[in-house]
Amino acid sequence: MxxxxxxxAVRGLTMGFGDFVLMRDLTFDVPxxxxxVIMGGSGSGKSTLLRHFLGLQEPLAGDVAYYGESFTAxxxxxxxxxxxxxxxxxQSGALWSSMTLAENVAVLxxxxxxxxxxxVREVAELKLALVGLSGFEDYxxxxxxxxxxxxxxxxxAMALDPDILYFDExxxxxxxVSSALLDRLILELRDSLGATIVVVTHELNxxxxxxxxxxxxxxxSRTMIARGNPRELRDHATDPTVRRFxxxxxxxxxxxx
Numbered sequence: 001m002x003x004x005x006x007x008x009a010v011r012g013l014t015m016g017f018g019d020f021v022l023m024r025d026l027t028f029d030v031p032x033x034x035x036x037v038i039m040g041g042s043g044s045g046k047s048t049l050l051r052h053f054l055g056l057q058e059p060l061a062g063d064v065a066y067y068g069e070s071f072t073a074x075x076x077x078x079x080x081x082x083x084x085x086x087x088x089x090x091q092s093g094a095l096w097s098s099m100t101l102a103e104n105v106a107v108l109x110x111x112x113x114x115x116x117x118x119x120v121r122e123v124a125e126l127k128l129a130l131v132g133l134s135g136f137e138d139y140x141x142x143x144x145x146x147x148x149x150x151x152x153x154x155x156x157a158m159a160l161d162p163d164i165l166y167f168d169e170x171x172x173x174x175x176x177v178s179s180a181l182l183d184r185l186i187l188e189l190r191d192s193l194g195a196t197i198v199v200v201t202h203e204l205n206x207x208x209x210x211x212x213x214x215x216x217x218x219x220x221s222r223t224m225i226a227r228g229n230p231r232e233l234r235d236h237a238t239d240p241t242v243r244r245f246x247x248x249x250x251x252x253x254x255x256x257x
Contacts, residue, residue: 005032005067005068006030006031006032006067006068007030007031007066007067007196008030008064008066008164008196009063009064009065010026010028010062010063010065011027011062011063011065012026012063013025013049013052013061013062014059014060014061014062015045015048015049015052015057015059016060021060021222023044023045023217023223025223026062026223026224028224030196031196032196033190033194033195034197034212034213035186035190035210035213036197036199036213036214036215037198037200037207037210037211037213037214037215037230038198038199038201038214038217039202039207039214039216039230039245040202040217040218040219041218041219042202042219043219044219045217045219046200046201046217047091047168047169047200049200050168050198053071053198054088054166055071055083058072059072066082084160084162085163085164086162086164087156087157087158087159087162087164087165087166088157088165088168089153089157089166089167089168089170090153090168091168091169091172094153095152095153097140097141097142098140100137100139100140101128101133101136101138101139101141101144101152102137102138104152104153104156105127105128105152105155105156105159106121106123106124106159107156107159109123109159113160123159124137124155124159125137127155127158128152128155131154131158132151133152136152146173146174146178147174147178147179147182150170150178158193162195163195163196164198165189165195165196166197166200167186167197167198167199169200169203170182170199170206171183171203171205171206179205179206180205180209183206183209183210186199186210187209187210199211208230211229211230211231213228213229214226214228214229214233215227216233216245218241220241225242226239226242233246234247
């Protein structure tokens with residue numbers, strides 16, 4: 001049941017383009033402090049749902065609310081205020097290539113706070129240190145690895161101390177070691193900062209490592225067909241589509257191995 005304490009509440013959300021319905025009647029809450037995974041196969045609308053959370057796309061019907069306040073129905077100024085409580089790590093990291101890592105983190109601080117240059121630099125260094133990039137403040141994105149770029153993007157996402165952190169396919173383009181390091185970092189940040197984390201991904205290793213709650217979007221039925229802890233869904237889900245996805249295409253009840 002939704003309450004003002006829930007960071008995110010989705011009610012009857014229908015997503016689509018013109019007359020085409022991608023997902024319909026999505027209803028769920030994201031409780032505080034969870035690592036909430038939005039999962040499903042390709043074309044199921046995972047990233048589209050994230051765009052609705054950020055106001056980058058408007059729903060055909062339904063509502064998204066932050067802490068009990070409608071985001072969908074809000075005026076632009078109110079939306080900006082609500083989004084100040086959110087940070088986003090985009091799939092590519094989306095760093096400005098002409099800026100150093102510290103300058104990338106500083107952009108939001110310069111835009112949305114009254115901090116002076118010295119304090120901005122200090123906060124930028126702190127955020128980079130939190131993701132293991134102390135000493136790399138003056139490096140450019142092209143001078144570091146893909147995994148380090150993701151971590152720098154995360155430092156920027158944390159610049160304004162958000163309550164909610166969104167991750168869009170965080171493991172995309174990373175080798176297994178870098179992906180595992182990022183998973184551990186996500187859990188450490190959840191525990192140390194008390195943030196609520198929403199992750200869009202189809203990477204099973206990450207889903208089972210970091211996910212504490214989830215929703216499964218199904219492209220065929222065009223709605224959500226499962227909700228719960230990913231590991232519990234893996235072991236106990238009754239829907240064959242969910243079972244196959246969480247068992248890498250094999251249905252254990254059908255004798256797959």
